[in-house]
């Protein structure tokens with residue numbers, strides 16, 4: 001089960017204090033998805049991992065996380081306009097966080113904000129938005145030569161999954177049919193991505209299916 005505490009936290013941007021639900025523990029049952037999304041119950045605590053300051057609208061995993069941005073940033077059109085993007089409510093919060101990451105030039109933070117937004121769209125069954133979020137995540141991964149993932153094989157599995165889940169099946173087959181990962185398990189995962197792409201399967205799959 002998932003346990004929460006109510007705690008007071010001070011916004012790093014506006015300095016005002018509010019009370020937030022903070023996830024202190026949860027459980028995970030089963031295998032994660034190919035894009036690292038955790039299984040239930042942890043899967044559904046995704047939205048509980050992001051906080052929004054009710055005073056100024058600053059969004060971060062914890063609002064007391066310092067930022068180099070000025071307080072006026074959250075009033076700019078690029079940030080406030082996300083409210084009218086038509087994305088599901090929680091995906092909006094992750095896109096705001098993405099906008100902050102972009103301004104801070106933090107590509108790793110940017111990538112995960114887009115991917116988590118995609119997960120929110122999956123849950124809201126907004127598949128068009130989910131594809132758009134994944135395309136944004138893929139663009140970050142491509143522009144940074146995937147170095148933000150740390151491990152090169154993990155980066156390729158993530159790239160293959162984002163390509164497949166955005167319907168770019170030929171690209172998966174072309175780029176990864178001959179690809180061999182160092183680790184046998186990771187190799188199995190990447191070849192599973194190729195197999196799914198050949199079947200034109202853009203769905204969500206778990207690592208234990210490979």
Ligand SMILES: [Zn+2]
Nearest residue numbers: 011014053056
């Ligand atoms: Zn604030």
